[in-house]
Every structure is written in structure tokens, then in C-alpha cells.
Amino acid sequence: MTSSSFAAAAQHNDPEVSRLSDLISQHAVVRGRVTLSSGKEADYYVDLRRVTLHHEAAPLVGRVMLKMLDDAGMEYSAVGGLTMGADPVGTAMLHAAAAQRRELDAFVVRKAAKSYGMGRQVEGPSIKGRKVVVLEDTSTTGGSALQAVEGVRAAGGDVQAVAVIVDRDTGAKEKIEAEAGVPCFYAYSKADLGLD
Numbered sequence: 001m002t003s004s005s006f007a008a009a010a011q012h013n014d015p016e017v018s019r020l021s022d023l024i025s026q027h028a029v030v031r032g033r034v035t036l037s038s039g040k041e042a043d044y045y046v047d048l049r050r051v052t053l054h055h056e057a058a059p060l061v062g063r064v065m066l067k068m069l070d071d072a073g074m075e076y077s078a079v080g081g082l083t084m085g086a087d088p089v090g091t092a093m094l095h096a097a098a099a100q101r102r103e104l105d106a107f108v109v110r111k112a113a114k115s116y117g118m119g120r121q122v123e124g125p126s127i128k129g130r131k132v133v134v135l136e137d138t139s140t141t142g143g144s145a146l147q148a149v150e151g152v153r154a155a156g157g158d159v160q161a162v163a164v165i166v167d168r169d170t171g172a173k174e175k176i177e178a179e180a181g182v183p184c185f186y187a188y189s190k191a192d193l194g195l196d
């Protein structure tokens with residue numbers, strides 16, 4: 001599969017895009033045999049929680065993801081995805097947008113609706129009738145992103161796109177686009193991180 005990441009186009013003239021790439025390589029990439037969420041085995045893991053919760057990297061995540069979606073001409077008023085990988089991505093984007101005086105809400109999609117209280121699967125300000133972008137930290141099979149899209153649609157959200165920090169180049173983008181019917185953008189490919 002060929003790379004069509006935001007970073008491949010932007011990192012040579014955007015220091016924030018290249019700095020975030022360095023931080024991902026430094027803190028998140030773990031080489032070695034590992035079992036993935038899907039049950040598949042792989043030779044490396046990208047533990048993006050070590051980046052999305054990192055003091056320097058998290059603000060960059062927010063700004064780079066906003067830039068990627070701006071670049072693609074996306075319009076939306078809320079972002080979020082399946083807990084927990086997507087959670088700090090959404091809040092990073094919310095804070096980056098607020099610093100630019102933009103009104104962007106975040107939401108969290110639970111893996112199952114809560115069985116008490118408000119009984120919601122999608123937490124945060126209501127997304128009913130609103131244009132939203134579904135987030136993901138890493139995608140392998142695309143299953144988690146598709147589960148989030150389903151939850152968001154059940155809550156009345158109008159999904160405009162899926163946005164991922166690192167795509168592992170294992171067919172997730174194609175699967176998400178085919179099954180959800182929206183574009184899938186990713187900031188970094190495995191090639192951008194020297195993982196080919």
C-alpha cells in the first residue's frame with residue numbers, strides 16, 4: 001500500500017509536524033513481537049498513549065490533527081472516538097482549537113452504553129445533528145474506528161471523516177472508507193516513522 005499521509009506532504013516545511021514525528025519515534029515505537037487488539041501478531045507496537053499524554057507531544061497532537069483536517073477542508077464542531085486511545089486526542093484538539101478561538105467540543109465513545117445514570121454510549125456535549133470527526137490514535141484493522149462511527153451515528157452525529165495519528169498500513173483506511181463511507185485521513189504512516 002502506498003503512503004498518503006499528511007506528514008509526507010507537510011513535514012519538510014512544518015517544524016511541528018516533524019517534531020511530533022520525532023517524539024512518536026522516540027517515545028511510542030516499541031520494537032518486538034506483540035499481540036494486537038485484533039488478536040493479530042506484529043513486530044512492532046506504536047504506544048501512542050505515551051505521546052498523547054506527553055507534556056510536549058500532546059499539544060502538538062492537537063495542532064497537527066487540526067492542521068491535517070483544515071488542509072483537507074473538513075468542517076466539524078466536535079471530535080472524539082472509541083475510549084481510551086482516542087480520548088486524549090480529542091481533548092488535545094479541543095484545547096488547540098480553543099487557543100485559536102475556535103469552538104470545538106470533544107466526546108468519548110464508550111465500548112458499550114452505560115447501564116445506569118444517563119445510559120449513554122457517547123459522553124460529552126450532545127452531538128445530535130452535528131458534523132463530527134471520529135478520531136483514532138492508531139489503526140490496524142480499522143475495527144475500533146468503525147465501532148466508534150457506529151456509536152456516533154446511533155447518537156445522531158453526522159460523521160464527516162475519520163482522522164488517525166498513525167496508520168499501520170494494514171488496510172484500515174480502505175476498510176473504514178468502504179464501510180463507513182467517509183474519508184479517512186492519517187497524519188503519519190509507518191513509512192514516515194521509518195517502520196518499513
Ligand SMILES: O=P(O)(O)OC[C@H]1O[C@H](OP(=O)(O)OP(=O)(O)O)[C@H](O)[C@@H]1O
Nearest residue numbers: 037083084085138139140141142143144
Ligand atoms: O484498528 P484496530 O484493529 O481496531 O486497532 C487499533 C486500536 O487498538 C488500540 O486500542 P485497544 O483496543 O488496545 O484499546 P484501548 O484504547 O482501550 O487501549 C488503539 O488505541 C486503537 O483504538
Ligand SMILES: O=C(O)c1cc(=O)[nH]c(=O)[nH]1
Nearest residue numbers: 036037045046047138140
Ligand atoms: O492494533 C493494535 O492493537 C495497536 C497497534 C499499535 O501499534 N498501537 C496500538 O496502540 N494498538
